[in-house]
Amino acid sequence: MTPPGLTIGDDTLTERQKAVLNAALGLLVEGGDGLTMTGVARRASCSKETLYKWFGDRDGLLTATVQWQAAKVRMVPVDRERLDARALGIALEKFARDLLSVLSGDISVALNRLAVSHAGQEKRNLGMIVLENGRYAMGRRLKPVLEAGRDAGLLVFEDCEAAFRTFFGLVVRDVQIRLLLGDAMKLDEKTILEDARRAREQFFALYGA
Amino acid sequence: MTPPGLTIGDDTLTERQKAVLNAALGLLVEGGDGLTMTGVARRASCSKETLYKWFGDRDGLLTATVQWQAAKVRMVPVDRERLDARALGIALEKFARDLLSVLSGDISVALNRLAVSHAGQEKRNLGMIVLENGRYAMGRRLKPVLEAGRDAGLLVFEDCEAAFRTFFGLVVRDVQIRLLLGDAMKLDEKTILEDARRAREQFFALYGA
DNA sequence: CATTTGCCGTACCGTACGTTACGGTTCGGC
DNA sequence: GCCGAACCGTAACGTACGGTACGGCAAATG
Structure with a gap:
C-alpha cells in the first residue's frame, strides 16, 4: 500500500x-x-x-x-532564449492554446468536477491537488516568461502575480465555469486559436511597453 | 406537489x-x-x-x-440614462463589485459546487439553472449597458458577447475556480473594490473609444 | 516438488440514505 | 362539536456502496 x-x-x-x-x-x-x-x-x-x-x-x-x-500532462516548458517581442508573443499564445486545450478536455472537466465536489465536504485534499497541478502550476510556468519579458523591456508591470492573473482571465474568461456547469459550448481547434490570439493581443495592449 | x-x-x-x-x-x-x-x-x-x-x-x-x-439575488438593473464616460465607468465598476461579492459568497460557492457535481452525472438541470441565473443573467444585464456605451461613442466593439466575456474574464480571473476548489483566498471588501477598479480601467483600455 | 506470494473473483457485512407508510396532532370550515 | 385536510414525528424498507473475508490459481522461490 x-x-x-x-x-x-x-x-x-x-x-x-x-x-x-x-x-x-x-x-x-x-x-x-x-x-x-x-x-x-x-x-x-x-x-x-x-x-x-x-x-x-x-x-x-x-x-x-x-x-x-x-x-501525465506535464506541459513543455517555455524557453526564454532570444526573447524579442515576436518570440514573447508566440510563447504567450502557445501557453494560451495549451491552457485552453487542457481545460476543455474531457479529463480535465471530469477531474475538476470531482475535486470541486470534494472541496464541498470536509476533505479538501483533492481540490488542493488540482489547484497545485492546475492553476498554480500554470503560474509557476508562465511567470519566468513574463519576468523575462519585463527584463527585456517588452512588458511593463509591477506585480507579476497580478499580471499572470489578468492573462489567465483574458484566456479562460467564462470557459471553465461554463464547461464545469455542463454548458454544451463548442471549443474546437479554430476557436482555441482565435481565443489565444485575442488574449495575446489584449494582454500586450494592457502590459506591452 | x-x-x-x-x-x-x-x-x-x-x-x-x-x-x-x-x-x-x-x-x-x-x-x-x-x-x-x-x-x-x-x-x-x-x-x-x-x-x-x-x-x-x-x-x-x-x-x-x-x-x-x-x-432572491435579483441584482438591481443598471440605468442607462445620462450616459457619459464617468457614468459608464461607475456602472461597470458597480457591476464588477456586485459580481465579485456574489461569486465569493458562501451560498454562491456552495450552490455552484452542487451544480457542478450534478453536471457530472446524467442530471444536468441544476447546472443549467445555475448557468441561466448566473453567467447568462449577468450577460443579459450588462449587454444593454455596453451597447448604450457604444451608441454614446464611449466604447468600440463589434461583438457585444465577446466584449462581455472579456469583461467577465477581467473581473473574475481565477477567483471563482479557486474558491470552488477550496482555495482559502481572502476576498474582503477592500480587495473587491480594488479588483473592480482595475477591471474597469483595463476594460476601458481595451474597448474605450 | 513443496511453499510462499500476489492477485482474481465473489460472497458478505454494515451503514447511510432515499423513499414509503402510518399513527397522532393541529386547524380551518360547517 | 365534527370532519377532513394538511402536517409532524418516526419507524420501516430497499438499495447502493464502501470495506472485509475467503477460496482458488498461477507464478515465483527455495
Whole structure:
C-alpha cells in the first residue's frame, strides 16, 4: 500500500497500477457516478482487495488517480532564449492554446468536477491537488516568461502575480465555469486559436511597453 | 406537489415552503454532505412526507432550492440614462463589485459546487439553472449597458458577447475556480473594490473609444 | 516438488440514505 | 362539536456502496 501523504509519480507506480488508475480515469470521464470501487475493479479486471491493498481506501484511490493524471500532462516548458517581442508573443499564445486545450478536455472537466465536489465536504485534499497541478502550476510556468519579458523591456508591470492573473482571465474568461456547469459550448481547434490570439493581443495592449 | 418543469418563483411558494428551502440552503452552505432529506426535515421541523409531497423527490427539492436562491439575488438593473464616460465607468465598476461579492459568497460557492457535481452525472438541470441565473443573467444585464456605451461613442466593439466575456474574464480571473476548489483566498471588501477598479480601467483600455 | 506470494473473483457485512407508510396532532370550515 | 385536510414525528424498507473475508490459481522461490 502506498503510504499516505506520499506524492505519487510516474516511477512509484507499477504498470499494473497505472492501468488501474487509467481505468479509474476512464470511468470518471464517462460519468462521475460510475466511479465506485466495484466499478474500478471490474473495469481494471482486478479485485477490490487489491485496490484497498494498493490505495488504502476510496479517497486514496481518488487521490492517486488525480496525481497520476497530473503527472501525465506535464506541459513543455517555455524557453526564454532570444526573447524579442515576436518570440514573447508566440510563447504567450502557445501557453494560451495549451491552457485552453487542457481545460476543455474531457479529463480535465471530469477531474475538476470531482475535486470541486470534494472541496464541498470536509476533505479538501483533492481540490488542493488540482489547484497545485492546475492553476498554480500554470503560474509557476508562465511567470519566468513574463519576468523575462519585463527584463527585456517588452512588458511593463509591477506585480507579476497580478499580471499572470489578468492573462489567465483574458484566456479562460467564462470557459471553465461554463464547461464545469455542463454548458454544451463548442471549443474546437479554430476557436482555441482565435481565443489565444485575442488574449495575446489584449494582454500586450494592457502590459506591452 | 409542484409540477415538474415549472419555474419556482417568489409567488409560487408559501412562506412555509420558503422556510424549508432556506433550511436546505443553510444545510448546503454548512457542508455539501449534510443536505439529506432527513437533515432538511429535521432542520426545517417538517416531515419527510411533506418534503416528498411538495417537491417530488430529492432532485426536485434541490432544483427548488437553487431556483429559490436565484430568485432572491435579483441584482438591481443598471440605468442607462445620462450616459457619459464617468457614468459608464461607475456602472461597470458597480457591476464588477456586485459580481465579485456574489461569486465569493458562501451560498454562491456552495450552490455552484452542487451544480457542478450534478453536471457530472446524467442530471444536468441544476447546472443549467445555475448557468441561466448566473453567467447568462449577468450577460443579459450588462449587454444593454455596453451597447448604450457604444451608441454614446464611449466604447468600440463589434461583438457585444465577446466584449462581455472579456469583461467577465477581467473581473473574475481565477477567483471563482479557486474558491470552488477550496482555495482559502481572502476576498474582503477592500480587495473587491480594488479588483473592480482595475477591471474597469483595463476594460476601458481595451474597448474605450 | 513443496511453499510462499500476489492477485482474481465473489460472497458478505454494515451503514447511510432515499423513499414509503402510518399513527397522532393541529386547524380551518360547517 | 365534527370532519377532513394538511402536517409532524418516526419507524420501516430497499438499495447502493464502501470495506472485509475467503477460496482458488498461477507464478515465483527455495
